[in-house]
Each structure stands twice: as structure tokens, then as C-alpha cells.
Amino acid sequence: MLLKNALFSQVGIGITANTLLLLFHIFTFCQDHRPKPSSLTVCHLALVHTAMLLTVVLLASPDLFESLHFQNDFKCKALYYIGRVMQGLSICTTGVLSTIQAVTLSPSTSWMAKFKHKLMNTVTRAYVFTWTLTLASSGNLLFYIVSFSNLNQTNLMFLNKYCSLSPMSSLIRYLFYALTTSRDVSFVGVMLLSSVYLVNLLFRHQRRAQHLHSASLSPRPSPERRAAQAVLLLVGFFVVMSWMDFLITTFPILLSAYGPDVLSVRILVSNVYATVSPLVLLSSDGRVSRVLRNVQQVFTSI
Structure with a gap:
């Protein structure tokens, strides 16, 4: 019951945060009329995480399932x-978002600057590629996930009630395992490389700005520093939780001890990033704080 209550609390916070993130960017679209590739990717990430958390609720609650x-x-x-598809898209979309930020902030002298004018087309192709890859790498579940009422075998692996x-077969299992692992490792690698490049750009820009302005004039952290900290926090947290999920998932399978308790812990760990990432993105966006201040002023005046 403790794990179940923790799971529903986590899902409730995650769905609320992702919904707020999605609505905020839709509101921004209506004002700007020029959606940016990064904003579209954030919306895609919020939708993916919302769908992923909804499936967790349906699978964890017998009443909703029935x-x-x-x-x-x-x-x-x-x-x-x-x-499983949404979980794979979460990894891929985070890698795409990190790359978009690196390309957007790259200087005009950088080799990445040539991608700025065609970034929207590149992002669209990235979406098609990631969806195709993720749908294919999870295809084995359509054949091997079954209900207890259909098969009366004793060697079934427990997933839920x-x-x-x-x-x-060993060939199918290791084939899809290798495909999924190579996909995840590739996108985590892209995420780390682009994030390191982005953080390096932000700190270089900050060092140049310090030569022009005194630090005493800006007691609060600069927007560049806040963005760098947000990227470091988001990517670092993602990598840590991904590898924890990988270890919890892999070792019980290898030891043939994938029981209900291990499954519950694995579900909690695998959904932490979907819950925390919208909070990080909301808190690091200066536009959110401005909107909240305006709302606060409106309520204060009333």
C-alpha cells in the first residue's frame, strides 16, 4: 500500500506539472504566433510524459483497468x-531538446550555426525517425504480453494482476534488448555531448559578460548561469535515473526474480524523470516567473 500510494502521488504531481507546462507553451504560441523548435519539443516531451504516466495509472489501478x-x-x-513507446520517446525527445538548445545558442563561427536556418525541418525529421525507431524497438510486446485468462502456463513473468x-526465444529477447539498449545509449550520448557543449557556451558567455559588468550590479544569477544549471540538473538527473532503472530492470531478469516488489520499485524509479522534468523546465523558464508575477499582481489588486 505504501508503494501504491507513493506511485499515485508521483503520477498526480507528474500529470499536473506536465499539463501546466503544455498549457504554458500553448499560451506562448498564441501570443508569439511563431513556435520555436525548442518550444515544440518541450510540448512533445510534456505530451509523452503525460501519456506515459496515464498508462501507469491504468495498469496500477484494477478499477480503472476494468x-x-x-x-x-x-x-x-x-x-x-x-x-514502453512513451518511455523510449522520453529519452529520444530529451536528446533532441538538448541538441536544439546547443544549435540555437551556438555562435555564428561554429560549424553548428549552419543548422540554425533549417532547424525546424531537422526537428521534424528527428520526430519521424524517433517515432519509427521507438515503435519498432518495442514491437515484441505486442506478441508476448498476454492476459492470465488466455494462457494457463506456470512460466509466465508477472507484470500486474x-x-x-x-x-x-533467446534470439528474439536479445535482439530487441540490443536494439533498445543501443537506442537508449545513443541518445543519452547525444544528450551528454550536446549538453556539455551547451554548458561550455554558457559559461564562456558569462566570463565575457563579467568583463563588461561588475558582479555587484547583478546579485542574482545571470540567465545564462540559470540555464546552464538547469541543463546540468536535467541531464544529470536523467542519466542517474535511467541507469537506476536499467540496473533494477536488468538484474532481476538475469536472476529470474522479477517479482511484484521489484516491479513496484522499478515503476517508481522509471517515472521519476517524467515527474521532475516539467518542474525543472518550468522553474528555469524566466517567462513562467513573469506570468506568475502578473497573476499575483492581478489577484493583489482585486
């Missing part, structure tokens, strides 16, 4: 497949 008027086998396949994972 309220879906479909066969259990279809519900198990669809929900676990969607959840209604769903389980049927045995698969």
Missing part, C-alpha cells in the same frame, strides 16, 4: 506497448 471495455489481452498489449509476459 473500466476499459476491451478484452484484457488487448488492454494488456496496448497499455504496455504505449508505456491481469497481465504477464510470455516466454520468448
